[in-house]
Amino acid sequence: MNVIWARSAAILISLVVVAVGAYFVAGAVLALAVMSVSLVCLVAFHLYQINRLWKVLDAPAYGEIPSALGLWGEVYYRLHRLVKRWRLQVLQVERQHTRFIQAIQASPNGVLMLDDADQIEWCNDVAEQHFGLNARRDVRQRITHLIRRPDFVHYLTRQRFDEPLLMCDMGEHKHGVISVQVLPYGDNRKLVITQDITKLENTEAMRRDFVANVSHELKTPLTVLTGFLETVRDLPVSEEDRRRYVDMMLVQSMRMQSIVEDLLALAKLESDAQAPGQELVPVRELVNHLVHDAEALSQERHQIVAEIDPTVGLRGTEMELMSALGNLVSNAVRYTPAGGRITIRLGWDDGHAVFSVADTGLGIAPEHIPRLTERFYRVDRSRSRDTGGTGLGLAIVKHVVSRHHAELRVSSEVGRGSVFRVIFPLERSVREQAGAADPSRRAA
Structure with missing residues (x-):
């Protein structure tokens, strides 16, 4: 027998005992009156508690479970415990749902959920960017009413999703490529996965x-x-x-x-996956060697000026730096007309060691600068062959600079020349004591 039945039986037995006691003391009439009044009060108490329970069930609110004595106290206690357990389960589900949403939001891919009528149920931030959507504004809108590109509409209505659809110039990716893959699931629902494959x-x-x-x-x-x-x-x-x-x-x-x-x-x-070493490079001797190479390549057709700060030191791989910086110097000589000026500098900029080559050559148009470090990319293909270039020099420079965690900056103006600057990170820039024999400035 559970607690509720036990307490109910105890209350009835107590009423019977009181009525029997009244019968022996004052007779049957008093006993019947006591029994009747007790039953009426018990029924009224139960009706009152039932009304309270009805209000709780009609408009439930956590923390507003009433309290009472006896049987109804046990009922409210158990109801409170049940509501608490359910609330914990709901909170756990909400936390799992929140973590699930956060995980999808953290994904680099776009995720968009469609119902059986191809209406948007939910999408993450990446999908908003890829398609140019607004999750709050466009929810419950048919996807083909918002994305009206014929290739996408045909892909969605054809119901053949074995291969992804490649879409260009979508949303914020006006010059990018988006891969769209539809995955059916559930009751005629669809999961749309998008991926930015512009770099690929x-x-x-x-x-x-x-x-x-x-x-x-x-x-x-x-x-x-x-x-x-x-x-x-x-x-x-x-x-x-x-x-x-x-x-x-x-x-x-x-x-x-x-x-x-x-x-x-x-x-x-x-x-080579290993980072360049941290050995100290004799960078001043290296730059002086590059100056001599430039003079030999120029054959007195250019004015070559070297400005070398004797306190500059570098940590890295000497052969790689020789190759990269040498390519910058030889390019300046090759692409500067006779009589031009080439300035080779090694100095400091806000604590960073900086190597730069400035020339007074033909200059480079702005649209070509971002692609200069691509393999075999040439601004003027015929001139590159005439000067003996392979088209790979700046690609080598890019890789060496990247391996040393440095930065290559190019500024140029057509008809006025170019400046190539390599800015080395602080951890590879070393300030040394200037030696008496180190030349600080040399001109030829």
Whole structure:
């Protein structure tokens, strides 16, 4: 027997005992009166408590469970315990729901939920950005009324979702590519997953361009070599012509060798996952060596000025820095017309070691600057070949600078020249004592 039945039986037994006592004391009439009044009071108490219970059940509110004595106290206690358990379960579900929403919001992919009528039920912030939607404003709106692109409408209505749909210039990604994948679930509902694949597409485009450019760059010298070899083999030529053909073939073969060497250097930089060392690089001697190389390459056709702060030191890999900084210097010499000025600086900028090369060359248009470090990208393709460039120098610079956690900044104005600056991080910039033999300024 449970507590409620026990307490009910105890109350009835108590009333019977009181009535029997009244019968023996004052007779049957008094006993009947006592019994009747007690039952009326008990019924009225129960009706009152039932009314209180009805109000609680009609408009439930946590923490407003009434209290009472006896049987109804037990009922309210158990009701309060049940409500508390249910509330804990609801709070747990709400926390799980909140964590689930937070996890979806943290996803780099867009998530959009559609009902059986293709109306928006919910979407995360990334989906809002990809589609240009507003979750609060557009909820319960049909998706095809908001995204009216024919390719998307056809993809959704065709009901063939094996392959994702690629959409360009969507929402805030006016120059990006979005992959859209629809996953059916539940009762004719759909989950729309979106992913920004702009970088992936750009990488694929760069790969295609790279293959095409390598083929094109190697094709020209190979064609020249093949033509001259066939000429020398099949036609009688004089010794002077033969020597001239051999010299031209040597130039083309050296050009191919330079391209292959730069490609191997790039491959080595990309495959080396270890960060450059922290050994101190003799950067002043390195820059002086680059100045001598620039003078030799210029052959007195340019005014070359070197401004070297003797207190500047660097930590890194000497060969990588030699390659990167050397490419910047040689490019300045190649692309500056005769009589121009080239300034090579090594100094400080707000605690950062800075290497810069400024020239008075032809300059670079603003639209070309973001793509300068791409492999084989050239502002003027014919001029690059005439100057002996492989089109890979700035790509090597980019990788070396990135490996040293430095920053490459390019500023240029057409017709007035360019400035290439490499800004090294604080942890690789070392301030040294100036030696007596260290040149602080040199001009040629």
